[in-house]
Amino acid sequence: MRTGIANLTLDQGKCPPWLFERMKKLAELISLIIIEEFGTQEFLKRLSDPVWFQSFGALLAFDWNASGLTTTTLAALKEALRPYQKKLGIFICGGKGKTSRKTPQEIENLSFLADFDQKTTQKLIFISKAVAKIDNCLLQDGFQLYHHSFLFDKSGNWCVIQQGMNPNFSSARRYHWFSQKIQRLDLEPHSGIISQKTFQKVLNLTSQKSEENKKATLALVKSKKSFLADLKILFSSQKTLKILTLPDLEFKTHPKIKEFIDSQYLFKIFQKIAQNDYQSYLDLLLTEGVGPKTIRALSLASEIIYGKKPSFEDPARYSFAHGGKDGTPYPVDKTTYDKTIEILEKAIKKAKFLSLKEKESLLFRCKNLSL
Numbered sequence: 490m491r492t493g494i495a496n497l498t499l500d501q502g503k504c505p506p507w508l509f510e511r512m513k514k515l516a517e518l519i520s521l522i523i524i525e526e527f528g529t530q531e532f533l534k535r536l537s538d539p540v541w542f543q544s545f546g547a548l549l550a551f552d553w554n555a556s557g558l559t560t561t562t563l564a565a566l567k568e569a570l571r572p573y574q575k576k577l578g579i580f581i582c583g584g585k586g587k588t589s590r591k592t593p594q595e596i597e598n599l600s601f602l603a604d605f606d607q608k609t610t611q612k613l614i615f616i617s618k619a620v621a622k623i624d625n626c627l628l629q630d631g632f633q634l635y636h637h638s639f640l641f642d643k644s645g646n647w648c649v650i651q652q653g654m655n656p657n658f659s660s661a662r663r664y665h666w667f668s669q670k671i672q673r674l675d676l677e678p679h680s681g682i683i684s685q686k687t688f689q690k691v692l693n694l695t696s697q698k699s700e701e702n703k704k705a706t707l708a709l710v711k712s713k714k715s716f717l718a719d720l721k722i723l724f725s726s727q728k729t730l731k732i733l734t735l736p737d738l739e740f741k742t743h744p745k746i747k748e749f750i751d752s753q754y755l756f757k758i759f760q761k762i763a764q765n766d767y768q769s770y771l772d773l774l775l776t777e778g779v780g781p782k783t784i785r786a787l788s789l790a791s792e793i794i795y796g797k798k799p800s801f802e803d804p805a806r807y808s809f810a811h812g813g814k815d816g817t818p819y820p821v822d823k824t825t826y827d828k829t830i831e832i833l834e835k836a837i838k839k840a841k842f843l844s845l846k847e848k849e850s851l852l853f854r855c856k857n858l859s860l
Contacts (some may be wrong), residue, residue, distance in 0.1 A: 537667035556661035578643030696800035
């Protein structure tokens with residue numbers, strides 16, 4: 490097995506039509522064989538694995554070290570499987586930029602083909618919106634989402650592959666989710682995160698270590714009488730920390746960002762929050778107008794008032810820029826990697842429209858995938 494380096498660098502331009510058509514054809518071939526052999530749930534599980542997805546995209550002949558592997562591979566896969574959706578019972582929604590905002594409508598349209606009732610359809614739409622907001626607001630790692638793909642099958646299994654960009658570092662980060670691995674959407678939900686760069690300070694409210702901070706936030710917003718007054722004290726002056734007389738003060742780790750001081754817009758959101766009765770933290774997160782700044786401000790307030798610190802550990806599990814056979818920062822999962830190659834090779838060998846020469850070429854590339 491060969492290992493190496495893969496950097497998700499930001500790239501520009503479009504995939505050439507001749508290459509995209511080829512990617513569609515190969516994506517169709519490999520996907521149909523895998524679904525026939527293992528079923529739709531296993532196919533979604535494979536796509537939710539960052540290593541398998543990277544291998545899949547590289548095999549389709551896209552640049553293995555570019556952010557475009559994500560967007561172009563998923564676009565090719567969406568087009569390739571479109572004619573087979575009802576027959577196979579697997580559906581792909583969303584995409585890059587403006588296309589990502591059409592995801593709820595696409596889910597509703599395709600749920601009709603899947604024979605879902607309205608309750609199931611609305612549940613999938615809710616999950617799609619929640620997943621996007623969680624990676625934008627609860628995981629504040631400096632990457633702004635610009636791609637969101639939501640895939641589901643007729644049994645209700647789903648996976649999400651979405652990607653964010655950080656122009657300051659010219660890099661991208663890809664987030665993978667799989668329904669069968671999730672107990673709660675806002676609690677360590679990722680099946681994997683691939684990133685070129687990891688950071689020492691990332692506000693990670695999806696971590697188990699942030700549970701007490703989130704509980705404190707929910708308690709804070711439920712205390713309607715003191716909620717707005719406490720926040721006004723906290724964020725009205727840059728000298729806030731010197732005048733606080735609140736109990737359990739333990740402000741040690743949470744960065745105090747200057748933009749919170751100029752908080753006229755934030756207080757409008759706080760006033761809106763104060764009017765609602767939230768049953769869960771997820772309800773609070775999905776309130777219209779609540780974004781990263783609001784969530785970070787509430788997390789900071791919960792730390793100051795209740796002494797409940799959030800996690801600042803970067804959850805990226807696959808950092809291909811530094812990972813490898815030496816086990817730093819993670820060991821290569823040889824079993825999973827070998828299974829990836831085995832499945833892809835089996836799909837290639839079963840291909841009927843490929844010539845012997847083309848099969849040999851693809852099998853050679855498959856054995857030499859560089860991750």
